[in-house]
Amino acid sequence: MLRIGEVAARAGVSVRALRYYEEQGLLEAERTPSGQRRYPESAVGRVRFVQQLYAAGLTSRDVLEVLPCVHTGVATPAMIARLAEQRDGIDRQIAELTAARERLAEIIRIGEQYVPGGPDPSEAAVDACRPVGRPATEELQPAG
Amino acid sequence: MLRIGEVAARAGVSVRALRYYEEQGLLEAERTPSGQRRYPESAVGRVRFVQQLYAAGLTSRDVLEVLPCVHTGVATPAMIARLAEQRDGIDRQIAELTAARERLAEIIRIGEQYVPGGPDPSEAAVDACRPVGRPATEELQPAG
DNA sequence: CTTGACCCTGACGTCAACGTCAGGTTCTAG
DNA sequence: CTAGAACCTGACGTTGACGTCAGGGTCAAG
Numbered sequence: 001m002l003r004i005g006e007v008a009a010r011a012g013v014s015v016r017a018l019r020y021y022e023e024q025g026l027l028e029a030e031r032t033p034s035g036q037r038r039y040p041e042s043a044v045g046r047v048r049f050v051q052q053l054y055a056a057g058l059t060s061r062d063v064l065e066v067l068p069c070v071h072t073g074v075a076t077p078a079m080i081a082r083l084a085e086q087r088d089g090i091d092r093q094i095a096e097l098t099a100a101r102e103r104l105a106e107i108i109r110i111g112e113q114y115v116p117g118g119p120d121p122s123e124a125a126v127d128a129c130r131p132v133g134r135p136a137t138e139e140l141q142p143a144g
Numbered sequence: 145m146l147r148i149g150e151v152a153a154r155a156g157v158s159v160r161a162l163r164y165y166e167e168q169g170l171l172e173a174e175r176t177p178s179g180q181r182r183y184p185e186s187a188v189g190r191v192r193f194v195q196q197l198y199a200a201g202l203t204s205r206d207v208l209e210v211l212p213c214v215h216t217g218v219a220t221p222a223m224i225a226r227l228a229e230q231r232d233g234i235d236r237q238i239a240e241l242t243a244a245r246e247r248l249a250e251i252i253r254i255g256e257q258y259v260p261g262g263p264d265p266s267e268a269a270v271d272a273c274r275p276v277g278r279p280a281t282e283e284l285q286p287a288g
Numbered sequence: 289c290t291t292g293a294c295c296c297t298g299a300c301g302t303c304a305a306c307g308t309c310a311g312g313t314t315c316t317a318g
Numbered sequence: 319c320t321a322g323a324a325c326c327t328g329a330c331g332t333t334g335a336c337g338t339c340a341g342g343g344t345c346a347a348g
Binding site: 013014016017020024032034035036054059060 | 303304305306307308313314315
Binding site: 004034036037 | 323327
């Protein structure tokens with residue numbers, strides 16, 4: 001059984017975060033007679049999983065829905081539906097992220113191409129900042 | 145030239161958000177003599193881009209660094225480096241999201257498999273909640 | 289000229305996931 | 319037994335991206 005500081009260190013989060021997770025019902029702990037929390041080794045993995053879901057944009061409440069096995073150990077059809085919703089939400093997120101990444105990558109490519117000695121990379125960079133493939137309007141002139 | 149409500153509606157954000165973007169230096173607007181904001185059509189695309197970057201986990205300040213062309217129209221080598229950093233950050237995010245998605249998908253698969261008429265899907269679901277391929281410890285018994 | 293939709297500038301409220309501080313207890317090393 | 323590290327429970331503070339309310343201009347239509 002691990003102490004809270006140990007779990008925090010291994011999972012790469014703060015002690016406060018673990019207490020917060022408990023408050024939110026995401027992580028249980030046994031208590032010593034004096035009231036100190038004791039965690040099984042598996043708590044480390046669970047915390048990392050919670051962090052993953054947070055990183056996926058889920059809230060604590062979402063995670064609570066997504067981790068029914070934490071409390072009940074059972075996955076009902078309704079829960080499966082919610083899980084699927086969350087999964088689809090993540091899919092949409094990944095799609096948006098990929099799009100954003102591509103636009104950034106394009107700006108970078110243009111920038112790297114012009115930086116070495118080019119006199120005025122502005123037009124190309126500005127184009128990259130525009131919504132995909134839209135022709136220039138009156139905004140964002142080449143700074144001249 | 146569009147009015148602020150028009151831009152907000154087309155970009156799918158609130159009027160307040162647009163004023164906030166201006167406050168953060170992410171979006172400029174001309175003003176009528178009476179002080180009302182007027183935007184070019186391209187503002188809609190810009191707002192969508194900003195939203196994309198927000199969705200990618202960037203802060204307003206990050207976006208401000210990432211969109212230097214908004215103000216200067218030029219991409220310096222230092223900016224390129226920052227762009228690359230952000231891109232890599234997004235890559236890491238995508239990787240994490242994909243991992244989270246996979247774990248969710250696995251839980252769903254197990255759930256769907258057992259739901260139709262299975263009497264006790266708990267063990268499988270519980271396994272799916274565990275860090276990848278870790279054997280059962282004393283926590284999370286099959287609820288009985 | 290008045291009604292109503294839209295716009296303006298502050299400025300305070302919100303929500304989530306913690307950070308941080310206060311004031312006190314417990315555990316471990318010497 | 320004593321110092322110090324680690325733990326406890328409140329409870330208030332923080333940050334980012336807005337929401338929302340107050341109080342007041344603007345403008346096309348009737």
